[in-house]
Amino acid sequence: MWFATSRFLCPDAAIGGCRRAVTIPDIPLAWADFRSYGCPAPLRAGTTVDPDASYQWSASARRYAGLRPEKGWPSRNIRFLRHRVLPGMFRRTSGDVLEPVTEPPASDKVRITWIGHASFFLQFAGHSVVVDPNWAKWHGPVKRLRQPGLSLHGLPEVDLVLVTHAHFDHLHKPSLRILKAREGIVVPRGSGPLVRKLGFPATHEMAVWDALRFDRLEVIHTPSHHWGARFLHDVHRDYGGYIVRAAGKSVFHCGDSAYFEGFREIGARHPIDVALMPIGAYEAPSGRDVHMNPEEAVRAFADLGAKLLIPMHYGTFPLGNEPHDEPVERLLAEADRLGISEQVLVPEEGVGIEW
Numbered sequence: 001m002w003f004a005t006s007r008f009l010c011p012d013a014a015i016g017g018c019r020r021a022v023t024i025p026d027i028p029l030a031w032a033d034f035r036s037y038g039c040p041a042p043l044r045a046g047t048t049v050d051p052d053a054s055y056q057w058s059a060s061a062r063r064y065a066g067l068r069p070e071k072g073w074p075s076r077n078i079r080f081l082r083h084r085v086l087p088g089m090f091r092r093t094s095g096d097v098l099e100p101v102t103e104p105p106a107s108d109k110v111r112i113t114w115i116g117h118a119s120f121f122l123q124f125a126g127h128s129v130v131v132d133p134n135w136a137k138w139h140g141p142v143k144r145l146r147q148p149g150l151s152l153h154g155l156p157e158v159d160l161v162l163v164t165h166a167h168f169d170h171l172h173k174p175s176l177r178i179l180k181a182r183e184g185i186v187v188p189r190g191s192g193p194l195v196r197k198l199g200f201p202a203t204h205e206m207a208v209w210d211a212l213r214f215d216r217l218e219v220i221h222t223p224s225h226h227w228g229a230r231f232l233h234d235v236h237r238d239y240g241g242y243i244v245r246a247a248g249k250s251v252f253h254c255g256d257s258a259y260f261e262g263f264r265e266i267g268a269r270h271p272i273d274v275a276l277m278p279i280g281a282y283e284a285p286s287g288r289d290v291h292m293n294p295e296e297a298v299r300a301f302a303d304l305g306a307k308l309l310i311p312m313h314y315g316t317f318p319l320g321n322e323p324h325d326e327p328v329e330r331l332l333a334e335a336d337r338l339g340i341s342e343q344v345l346v347p348e349e350g351v352g353i354e355w
Helices: 031-035 073-089 173-178 262-269 294-304 326-338
Strands: 002-004 007-012 018-023 047-049 110-116 119-124 127-131 160-162 185-188 203-206 211-214 217-222 241-246 249-253 274-278 308-312 352-354
Touching: 110 249, 110 274, 110 308, 119 249, 127 217, 127 241, 160 217, 185 217, 262 294, 274 294, 294 308, 294 326, 308 326
Parallel strands: 127 160, 160 185, 185 203, 249 274, 274 308
Antiparallel strands: 002 047, 007 018, 110 119, 110 352, 119 127, 211 217, 217 241, 241 249
């Protein structure tokens, strides 16, 4: 047990487990702010912290992006409404809705089908999951610009549904009500109450580095640099990504994240074959550091030590001020500059990639 005063101490595996003092910032902090340092709750003088508990510290403890917008946010929001939201309302939705391939892949393969935005259908030999399912046509005034790649009603029953965080574009309740998952739904800690009445047989809440196993299917919850509040008052909700392993293959779904040093620890802890990395919404109207740009996504991919990068979180909903086609253009240019173009695969919605 370590004693906490106006500063708090944490073990840091990266420096041999010694005590490292972390100064609490000189601003009001909510519970989730303290968790961004790896702490389970706000610390006051006299509080003790058990380093052996399930929330034990690590060098890559999740980073909380906060809710406060950066200077200049009114003009950025006006630009967003004028150049992204309003034109999108009158833009015809493009793309095709396909029926999913329901037969499992070969025993040494994983089939990855991008549905759109951050939604994926992952199929292994004997197991399948859906991550961040979202078939919404609108999110408030923001219109969907690309059709979902797969028919929602055509998806078969899967083992699990995984939701990375509670934001409306990732936890879409109407889509979740239709999906069937024999083992239930997985959410970060604090989001269980949002999904318990959606018809799943079980709700599994996970903390960072927790692991769930169902037969030969394993799910590991990973940290990220983001935020988890669905509204403004519920900053207690966690957020992150997942590693999904089965049949000798490992797929990392990043969730939403800005770049942070934690990607190195994720890759050091767990080997990753395929990394599903967000590359859009980096010109956030709020100005907050909440999403990676394409160059940062490539850097994170290198930190992970993964073998294949598949981009996501672009082109479906206009959520940032960057031009519509810019994320993929910058991603491919950066991959070409670094000589790793053969490790980047840009999918078409609804078309399964076997790897």
